[in-house]
Structure formats: structure tokens, C-alpha cells
Amino acid sequence: MDIKSTVAEEEEVESGSEENGSKKIRFSVVNLNNKDPYYEIVIKKSHSIFMTIPISFARWTGIMYMKRMRLVNGKGKEWRVNIARKGRWVHIKGGWAEFQTxxxxxxxxxxxxxxxxxxxxxxxxxxxxxxxxxSLQ
Structure with missing residues (x-):
């Protein structure tokens, strides 16, 4: 399997509510084929505290081994954020809420x-x- 491909990745996401032991599923478009790899995601309510990074993207880019990095918006303004890894999850944490706001x-x-x-x-x-x-409108 060629890792440098565009994939639709299905990820289980820790939901804020654990009612009935169910988990929510989120779909991310992950493109590792570009010079600058990217992923796309629809923002959920749970993303007000942290942002989940697809594990394939985190591995490919090396983000899963980082503790801090910089986010930049379309105007070039930067925010410092923390990266946290817990088991098979990689999250953007400290600084994400401010960036989002x-x-x-x-x-x-x-x-x-x-x-x-x-x-x-x-x-x-x-x-x-x-x-x-x-197709999603």
C-alpha cells in the first residue's frame, strides 16, 4: 500500500458523553501526496478544547513526536500550541482554543x-x- 496517497480515514473519537458506551466516528480527508501534506475536518463541539490530528498524518509529518509547534492562519499570524500524545491519539491542546476563537x-x-x-x-x-x-452542501 502506498502511504503517499489520498485517503479517507475513519477514526474513532473520544466523545464527551459515554452514554451507552457508544463512540462517535469522524471522517477526515488526509492527503499525504502533496509537497505540503494536509487533512480536512469538520469542526465539532468537542474541538473547543482540543483538535485531534489523524494518526496517519501525525506519523507522516512527525507531529506525533513533537511537544510544541506553531499554528498559522491565512494572514500569517502565528500561535504556539502544545501537542499531546495519549495512546493512539494525537491532539493539539494548549493554545488551540485561543486560535479557534x-x-x-x-x-x-x-x-x-x-x-x-x-x-x-x-x-x-x-x-x-x-x-x-x-457534494456536502
Missing amino acids: CNKIATGDTCRFKFIQGNGGKNVLQVLKISKPH
Whole structure:
């Protein structure tokens, strides 16, 4: 299997409610074939505290081995965030809520998270709101 491909990745997500022991499923589009790999995700209510990074994306980009990184919006403004790994989950934590508020990212918005390699290890994760694909409108 070629890891440098576009995949629709099904991930189980820890839901805020554990009623009936059910888990929610989230679908992410993950593209590792670009020079700057990216994933797209629809923002959920649970994303007000943290953002889950698809594990295939976190492995491919090396984010799963980081403790901190920078998020950048479409205007180039940067925010420092913490990266946390717990078992098979990788999350953007400390700093995410401020980034989400400042950039008016709301529940239901679709965002693209693009990993951009910088010189000297100054990598960033660019986060942009994108319009929904025509098929999802």
C-alpha cells in the first residue's frame, strides 16, 4: 500500500458523553501526496478544547513526536500550541482554543490543516477555513 496517497480515514473519537458506551466516528480527508501534506475536518463541539490530528498524518509529518509547534492562519499570524500524545491519539491542546476563537472557527466549519516544512526545523501547521465541497452542501 502506498502511504503517499489520498485517503479517507475513519477514526474513532473520544466523545464527551459515554452514554451507552457508544463512540462517535469522524471522517477526515488526509492527503499525504502533496509537497505540503494536509487533512480536512469538520469542526465539532468537542474541538473547543482540543483538535485531534489523524494518526496517519501525525506519523507522516512527525507531529506525533513533537511537544510544541506553531499554528498559522491565512494572514500569517502565528500561535504556539502544545501537542499531546495519549495512546493512539494525537491532539493539539494548549493554545488551540485561543486560535479557534481569534480566527472565528465555529462548530460546523470545515478546516484544512496543512503541514508546511520550514528551514531549520521551523515547521508550521497552517489552518484555513474552507468552503464545503459541493457534494456536502
